[in-house]
Every structure is written in structure tokens, then in C-alpha cells.
Amino acid sequence: MRSRFALGAVAGLAAIGLALTGCSSSGGGSNPSSTAVDGKGRTLTVYTGVSGLYPQQQKEWFSELQAQFKKETGATLAFDTFASSNDELTKIQTSVVSGQGPDVYALGTTFTPTAYATGAFVKLTDADWAKVGGRDRFVPASLGMSGPDAKNQIAVPLAQRPFVMAYNKDLLKAAGIDKPATTWDDFASQAKKLTTGGTYGVAVGYADNYDPWKFIWAMSQQGGNPILDLKSNKARLDDPITQKAYETYFGWLTEQKAVDPAAVGWKNPQAVAAFAAGKAAYLPMVSASSMEALDSSAVAGKYAYALMPTVTPGKTSNPSGGKAAASIVSGDNLVVASYSKNQDLAFAYINMVTRADMQTKEFKLLGDLPSNAKAADDLQKSTPIIAPIVDAIGKSVATPFSGAWGDTQLALTNVVVQSIPNLSSGSVSSSQLSQLLKTAQSTAQGSLDKAKK
Amino acid sequence: MSTDTAAPAATARPPAEATPPRAGRAPRRGRRTVQQRNRPLWMLLPGGILMLLVIIVPFVFAIVISTLDLDMYTLRDWVSAPFIGLGNYIEAITSSSLLQSIWISVSFAVIAAVVTLPIGVAAALATQNAFRGRALVRSLFLVPYVLPGFVVGTFWHTMLQPHGIVDTVLGNLGIHTGLWLNGPLSYWTLIGVQIWSSWPFFYLLVLAGLQSVENEVHEAAALDGAGWWAKLRYVILPHLRGPIALALIISLLHNINGFTLPFVLFGVPAPADVNVLPVLTYVTSFQSFRFGLSAAMAVFSLILIAIPLFIYLKAVRLDTGDDRKEKTA
Numbered sequence: 025m026r027s028r029f030a031l032g033a034v035a036g037l038a039a040i041g042l043a044l045t046g047c048s049s050s051g052g053g054s055n056p057s058s059t060a061v062d063g064k065g066r067t068l069t070v071y072t073g074v075s076g077l078y079p080q081q082q083k084e085w086f087s088e089l090q091a092q093f094k095k096e097t098g099a100t101l102a103f104d105t106f107a108s109s110n111d112e113l114t115k116i117q118t119s120v121v122s123g124q125g126p127d128v129y130a131l132g133t134t135f136t137p138t139a140y141a142t143g144a145f146v147k148l149t150d151a152d153w154a155k156v157g158g159r160d161r162f163v164p165a166s167l168g169m170s171g172p173d174a175k176n177q178i179a180v181p182l183a184q185r186p187f188v189m190a191y192n193k194d195l196l197k198a199a200g201i202d203k204p205a206t207t208w209d210d211f212a213s214q215a216k217k218l219t220t221g222g223t224y225g226v227a228v229g230y231a232d233n234y235d236p237w238k239f240i241w242a243m244s245q246q247g248g249n250p251i252l253d254l255k256s257n258k259a260r261l262d263d264p265i266t267q268k269a270y271e272t273y274f275g276w277l278t279e280q281k282a283v284d285p286a287a288v289g290w291k292n293p294q295a296v297a298a299f300a301a302g303k304a305a306y307l308p309m310v311s312a313s314s315m316e317a318l319d320s321s322a323v324a325g326k327y328a329y330a331l332m333p334t335v336t337p338g339k340t341s342n343p344s345g346g347k348a349a350a351s352i353v354s355g356d357n358l359v360v361a362s363y364s365k366n367q368d369l370a371f372a373y374i375n376m377v378t379r380a381d382m383q384t385k386e387f388k389l390l391g392d393l394p395s396n397a398k399a400a401d402d403l404q405k406s407t408p409i410i411a412p413i414v415d416a417i418g419k420s421v422a423t424p425f426s427g428a429w430g431d432t433q434l435a436l437t438n439v440v441v442q443s444i445p446n447l448s449s450g451s452v453s454s455s456q457l458s459q460l461l462k463t464a465q466s467t468a469q470g471s472l473d474k475a476k477k
Numbered sequence: 478m479s480t481d482t483a484a485p486a487a488t489a490r491p492p493a494e495a496t497p498p499r500a501g502r503a504p505r506r507g508r509r510t511v512q513q514r515n516r517p518l519w520m521l522l523p524g525g526i527l528m529l530l531v532i533i534v535p536f537v538f539a540i541v542i543s544t545l546d547l548d549m550y551t552l553r554d555w556v557s558a559p560f561i562g563l564g565n566y567i568e569a570i571t572s573s574s575l576l577q578s579i580w581i582s583v584s585f586a587v588i589a590a591v592v593t594l595p596i597g598v599a600a601a602l603a604t605q606n607a608f609r610g611r612a613l614v615r616s617l618f619l620v621p622y623v624l625p626g627f628v629v630g631t632f633w634h635t636m637l638q639p640h641g642i643v644d645t646v647l648g649n650l651g652i653h654t655g656l657w658l659n660g661p662l663s664y665w666t667l668i669g670v671q672i673w674s675s676w677p678f679f680y681l682l683v684l685a686g687l688q689s690v691e692n693e694v695h696e697a698a699a700l701d702g703a704g705w706w707a708k709l710r711y712v713i714l715p716h717l718r719g720p721i722a723l724a725l726i727i728s729l730l731h732n733i734n735g736f737t738l739p740f741v742l743f744g745v746p747a748p749a750d751v752n753v754l755p756v757l758t759y760v761t762s763f764q765s766f767r768f769g770l771s772a773a774m775a776v777f778s779l780i781l782i783a784i785p786l787f788i789y790l791k792a793v794r795l796d797t798g799d800d801r802k803e804k805t806a
Binding site (some may be wrong): 110113117120121138141142143144231233285286288289427430431434437438441442444445448449470471474475 | 548549550552553555572638639640641655656658659660661744745746747748749760763764765766
């Protein structure tokens with residue numbers, strides 16, 4: 025029934041759209057140039073994800089924000105929450121088609137290019153940036169997912185969630201390794217060395233729906249291949265650099281035998297569980313939220329975070345054109361709906377939540393890492409365990425800002441999904457891999473061709 | 478649906494109006510015509526409006542959307558999305574995995590339905606006669622059916638993990654199967670789990686059918702000296718033809734439309750062997766944001782399920798209820 029439901033849903037959206045097209049206007053709202061906004065008697069609605077880890081603290085945070093916002097602007101602040109990315113997507117689609125809904129949305133960074141493509145969110149002018157505290161307020165790398173270029177930005181970075189790797193200090197020490205690897209080649213050889221008896225060098229979720237493309241993207245980016253070359257409008261998934269990335273990623277299991285063979289069926293939480301049980305030395309591609317699980321596990325006090333290797337496989341230093349990407353730029357952005365009649369209030373709200381004091385408070389309550397440069401700097405100095413994670417914020421590189429990226433990351437992940445039977449039986453041959461990459465390439469190129477119009 | 482009933486009414490009306498009723502059969506016909514003319518058809522209006530809003534309007538919109546190049550770039554102003562005629566349908570057939578997905582969905586649906594049939598019949602027969610603990614057994618049989626698809630998918634996903642419970646148990650018996658949730662075996666995993674969760678549906682319908690068989694029939698068969706096989710083959714099964722046909726068709730429709738189970742079991746992107754049509758439509762719509770293309774795929778799926786539905790409607794003859802009443806009167 026689901027397909028009929030989907031069909032009905034799309035059609036239903038369309039019906040609402042038809043009824044409400046008359047109401048939608050791209051302008052809307054006044055934009056007073058002064059920073060003080062009088063919001064008496066008005067309500068600003070913010071659409072944001074519900075916190076699975078800290079629901080109670082999030083409620084506290086919401087009430088604090090509401091009180092503060094009332095104090096600063098006189099306006100009422102209302103939160104509308106979503107529990108899953110599906111809910112988020114449905115709401116955005118409905119609002120985009122109907123031209124009404126929340127004023128401010130908190131979006132994941134990888135979804136921001138898609139939101140940009142809809143053209144339904146306010147493009148930030150210099151004056152708008154000034155209203156939210158200026159671009160200088162933020163860690164420069166965190167602005168990477170604000171828009172395709174500095175003149176076309178829709179998103180203000182709110183919270184950062186860069187990816188790093190966790191490592192088991194005891195296991196590394198026992199193997200005579202004094203510091204974690206900084207190149208992927210070292211990582212592979214250390215992983216091999218760390219595999220003994222019941223413990224493996226690496227815990228990785230090959231069957232995860234998101235992780236695989238992040239590895240491939242990072243290694244390709246370091247080797248000088250951005251995967252989507254937006255300047256020449258060319259997809260480069262079939263590039264030898266990317267093929268090498270896949271071979272390295274698969275090689276941890278097939279060549280170095282440093283991964284539990286069961287990992288071909290693992291998603292990220294299972295990899296975290298294996299590391300937490302002390303059965304793996306490295307846990308790459310985790311964010312700060314893993315601390316919650318690790319601190320209450322067998323490895324509490326025995327682990328540390330480090331940047332993932334930033335040198336492309338097969339090399340000791342990156343070639344020219346390669347970027348030392350430690351992570352994708354990841355986290356939450358705030359965007360303002362074009363249809364909103366409360367744009368002045370929306371900017372006042374964004375200004376408030378991205379201030380250093382508020383960002384520090386948010387980190388303490390919810391563990392969201394700041395995008396505010398000052399707050400990030402303070403945090404790095406005051407909390408040593410997460411210093412490498414804060415470091416990763418500045419060393420993150422943005423994924424290509426294009427509506428075609430969604431399809432591209434799906435195609436990159438699909439290569440891993442379809443390789444799993446071969447991976448499980450011990451090897452993924454070059455010919456099988458290039459065949460899969462050819463298909464992925466044509467999907468991504470097709471999507472890029474559509475994006476250009 | 479309406480052709481059979483409409484035909485006699487249409488032919489009956491003109492003579493009744495043109496000539497005065499004659500003695501014999503004519504007055505009866507005339508009365509019926511007047512009755513028909515005065516039927517309070519307006520009372521169908523609420524149902525009709527509801528049908529229009531819930532079924533016809535969305536369906537027409539889906540058809541319209543399937544002819545538009547509607548994606549994330551045109552969604553905001555969807556009315557002016559470029560009209561591309563059959564472009565989406567052609568793209569769906571030529572450059573997506575639609576045909577492969579249709580093949581997977583249909584073959585999976587047929588195999589799962591056909592295998593489920595004898596299991597359901599056997600279970601219904603086994604619990605037909607009273608025995609100690611029958612109520613408990615009957616309740617236990619329903620457990621797989623009452624579990625939500627999401628739950629079924631989750632626990633089978635957990636059990637079928639590489640080196641999981643199933644692998645361990647089979648390994649102890651010396652059987653090494655390989656991956657259950659990816660590769661060629663995943664297709665049979667989907668069928669197996671679907672059978673596990675849907676056989677009680679057959680069981681329920683067949684049990685209801687069995688209970689409608691009169692005791693006299695059993696007694697007569699016993700008096701004639703029929704053995705259990707003869708009784709089953711010539712007495713019971715003919716009575717069950719209706720419920721079994723109904724269960725088969727509904728099960729087919731349900732399997733072809735099944736989204737939750739494959740989505741939870743295998744995730745997206747789906748392994749090529751289990752990329753069923755509903756999952757493909759979902760990914761096209763909500764991950765690639767190609768709403769026009771996915772609407773075209775949904776129309777294909779509608780046509781696909783319309784075929785068994787049509788056979789079903791013909792088989793149960795819902796459209797000839799009045800005729801049957803007349804025949805029995």
C-alpha cells in the first residue's frame with residue numbers, strides 16, 4: 025500500500041499547492057535595518073529536530089530560549105519538532121509547495137543543497153549577515169555548507185557534528201604504536217598490526233546507509249578528486265582516485281583482515297558497540313555523540329579521539345589539488361523561509377542562538393558543538409577530550425554544494441551495498457568495482473545535468 | 478462494474494414509457510422502472526464526494542504529475558513545471574531499474590502467496606477438530622500476523638545478521654549459507670520472512686470457510702465411507718474454493734505493495750536482488766526528489782495491481798449480486 029500512499033501523498037501535496045499558490049509570495053515581511061526588533065504580539069515558529077539523546081535537556085533549552093527571546097524582542101517563540109528526517113522532509117515539501125509553515129528551519133548540512141535548489145529560502149545579503157552577527161562570527165569551515173558560493177548563501181551554521189575517529193589507547197600502546205595514524209596507508213598497516221586474537225584493528229559498519237560515502241568522499245577529496253566538479257559540470261566517480269579509495273576501504277577487511285567479517289552486515293551503532301566492548305582498536309567516522317555510549321562502556325577512560333587520516337591512500341602526502349579533509353562539514357544549519365512574514369524576527373532569533381554565550385550553553389546542555397568561532401575556541405581550551413573534535417570543525421571540507429549531491433552520495437553508497445556479497449566472500453575485483461562505478465558515474469552525471477538548468 | 482445491471486434497465490425503460498402496461502409480465506416491469514426512476518440517488522452524494530476527494534482527485538493529480546518534470550528545482554512552483562508528456566514513463570522503462578523491480582515484485586508476490594496457501598490450509602485443518610489446548614494453538618498461530626511489519630522486519634534483520642543467531646544455529650548443524658540480507662539469497666530471505674508473517678492470513682480465511690461447512694456434509698461423507706483424503710479432496714476443498722481464491726488475490730496485492738518489510742530488512746539503497754517496486758518508487762521520490770518520475774512508477778504499480786484486482790472482482794462477481802438473488806429466488 026505504501027507506493028499508493030506515496031502517490032497519494034505527492035498528489036495531496038500538489039492539491040494543497042494548487043489551493044494555496046495564490047498565497048505564496050517570495051518577498052513577505054519587512055526587514056528593518058536596525059538590529060533591535062519589536063516583536064510584541066507576534067510569534068516566530070522554528071522547526072527543529074527532537075533530541076533523541078537528551079529530550080529533557082532539550083525541553084529546558086527551549087524554555088530558556090523562549091524566555092530570552094521574549095526578553096530581547098518581545099515576541100513569542102514556538103518550537104515545532106520532527107522525530108525523523110522523513111517528517112522533516114514532508115514538512116519542508118508541504119511548506120515549499122503551499123508557501124506557508126514555520127519561519128525558521130534547522131536543516132542537516134547534507135540536505136541544505138537540496139533546500140537551496142528549491143529556491144524557497146531567503147538568500148542572505150550582507151545586510152542579513154550583519155543582522156545575525158556577521159560571517160566573522162563563525163568558524164570559517166562551517167560556512168562551507170551555507171551556499172554554493174559566498175554570494176549565494178541561505179544557511180547560517182548552528183551546530184557542528186564533524187567526524188573523527190576514536191581509538192583504544194591501551195590496544196595501541198600494547199601494539200607499540202605511540203600515536204594514531206595520519207595517513208590512510210599507515211592506518212591500514214597499524215590496523216593489521218592491531219589485529220590479534222579476538223580484537224580487530226578497525227570497527228566499521230560496511231552496511232551503514234550513510235558512512236561509506238563519507239569515507240570514499242574524504243579519501244577522494246584528499247587525492248584531488250571532489251567527486252562532483254561543479255565548475256566543469258562533470259561527475260568523477262569513475263576516477264582512479266575514487267577506485268583506489270574503495271579498494272582501501274574494502275581492503276581493511278579483504279587485504280589486512282583487520283575487520284570482523286561480520287561487519288559486512290553492520291551499521292554504525294554495531295561498530296560503536298564492538299569498539300565499546302574493547303574488540304576493536306580504531307573506530308573511524310564517529311561524532312561527539314559517541315561519547316555518551318563510550319563513557320558508559322568497557323572502554324571508558326581508555327579511549328581518545330583523533331582526526332581521521334588526511335593523506336589519500338597510496339601516498340605519503342597529498343598531491344597538489346588534494347585537500348586535507350578531516351571530515352565533511354556536518355551539523356545543523358538555520359534557514360529562513362522566503363514566505364515568512366517574520367524575517368526580521370527570524371534573523372534576531374538566529375543572532376541570539378549563534379552568540380558565543382548561547383552556543384556554550386547549548387553545548388553544555390545538549391552536547392552540540394558550536395559553530396561560533398569564539399565558543400569553539402573556548403571549548404577547545406577547556407575540554408581536552410573533545411579538543412580533536414573541535415579541531416576537526418576547522419579542518420572539515422564541504423561536500424559539493426549541488427542539488428545533485430543527494431543522488432551522488434546515494435550512488436556512492438550503492439557501490440558498497442552491491443559489493444557486499446563479494447566483500448563477504450573475500451575480494452571485490454577491480455572489474456566488478458569499475459562496473460559498479462560506471463553505473464554510479466552515469467547516475468551522478470545524469471543528476472548533475474539536471475541540476476545545471 | 479455497472480454494465481451488467483445497467484443493460485436490462487436501459488432496455489426496459491423505453492417500452493414502459495411508450496406503451497401502456499399490458500397484463501402479465503409487463504406491469505411488473507413497469508413498476509420496477511418507476512421504482513428505479515424514483516430511487517433517492519442523491520443519497521449516494523456523500524459517499525460519492527468522499528470517493529472523489531479520496532480516490533479520484535489524488536489519482537488525477539498523480540497522472541498529471543507523472544507527465545511533469547517535477548523535481549526539487551520545480552517543486553516550489555509546481556504548476557509551471559515543464560510538461561514532458563510520456564517522458565517520465567519512457568525514462569522509467571529505459572533508464573531506471575523499473576522493469577527489474579517489477580519482475581522482482583511480481584515473482585516474489587506470486588511465490589510467497591502460492592507457498593503460503595498450503596501452509597494456511599494445513600493449519601486450518603489441523604485446528605478444525607476440538608482438542609485440548611486448541612484455543613492456545615489458534616492464538617499462537619495468529620502471532621506472526623498481528624505483529625507490525627516494522628517489528629517483523631527488525632527482528633528478522635537482527636537474527637539474519639552475518640554471524641547472527643540463524644548463522645550460528647545452522648553453523649552448529651554444519652550448514653554454511655552465506656549472506657542472508659544481501660546477494661542472491663536475500664531474495665529468498667524476503668520470500669521466507671513474508672511467508673512467515675502472512676500465512677496466518679490464509680489460515681484465518683480458510684478456518685472461516687471450514688466453519689461454514691455444515692455438519693450434515695461431514696456426516697454424509699462419513700456415511701458414504703469416504704476416507705480423509707477423499708473427504709478433503711471432494712467434500713471440503715470445493716467448499717473452500719471461494720475463501721482460498723480471495724486469500725490468494727488479497728495476498729498477491731499485499732505482497733506487490735509491500736514496502737515496510739523490504740525497507741526494514743534491507744534498508745536503502747536496496748541490494749539489487751530485493752529492489753522491489755515500492756522501495757524503488759520511494760527512493761526515486763524521497764531520496765532523489767524526482768517526483769514526476771516516481772509518479773510514473775506509481776502509475777505502473779497501479780496498473781500492475783489492477784490486473785489481479787480485476788480478476789478478483791470477476792471471480793467474486795460483486796457486480797452481479799442482484800442477478801444472483803433473482804436466480805436463487
